[in-house]
Amino acid sequence: MAPSIMEKTRLSREDAYLIFVHNVQGNLAVNRLLGWRRGPEFAHAQELLGAYSKGGLQAVSSRHDSHSSS
Structure with missing residues (x-):
């Protein structure tokens, strides 16, 4: 998963692995x-995971907003 x-x-291998570990185990x-x-x-990890979570929350919010206006 880290290579994907x-x-x-375009994250480094270490940062990608950090994201993977967070997704799998928290x-x-x-x-x-x-x-x-x-x-x-x-x-650095806190900043990276904070940005990652914020982006995910924005994506979910956008998805919810587009379904609400339908």
């Missing part, structure tokens, strides 16, 4: 992957 995510998003798995350490890597 990389192809669609926030706790990401924290385990990062060793429960806060720092630059954790901040």
Whole structure:
């Protein structure tokens, strides 16, 4: 899955893998992957996953809005 995510998003392998782990196992798995350490890597992951979630929420909202106006 990571290569597919990389192809669609142009993210690095590490970031694509982070997205994959988040999709499959959620926030706790990401924290385990990062060793429960806060720092630059954790901040980057939070920013990446925040943007990813925001985009997903916007997509769902747009989809809902288009169905509501039909």
